[in-house]
Amino acid sequence: METIEVRICSGTTCFVMGSSFLNELYDLIPQKYGDKVIVKPSLCLGQCSSDDKHSKAPYVKVDGEVISSATIEKVLLAIEKKVGENE
Numbered sequence: 001m002e003t004i005e006v007r008i009c010s011g012t013t014c015f016v017m018g019s020s021f022l023n024e025l026y027d028l029i030p031q032k033y034g035d036k037v038i039v040k041p042s043l044c045l046g047q048c049s050s051d052d053k054h055s056k057a058p059y060v061k062v063d064g065e066v067i068s069s070a071t072i073e074k075v076l077l078a079i080e081k082k083v084g085e086n087e
Ligand code: FES
Pocket: 009, 010, 011, 012, 013, 014, 015, 043, 044, 045, 046, 047, 048, 049, 057, 058, 059
């Protein structure tokens, strides 16, 4: 099974838009998925470059799929879907 990579944006826009509440994922993901899923911070994921997209920060990538207005629930749901596809 391939490892799923989760990148949590730690860029300025996402930080200002509240990405710090996603820090809980750094504990939750390893507890829930072990080494099947790795989670790392990322510099700006390049999603906030237009005014239109600012309102959809914070951003997270799950195996390359962009999650906008990311919440813990949305990220866990996206991981669950990827885990299901990889099994
Ligand atoms: S700061 Fe998060 S996508 Fe740019």
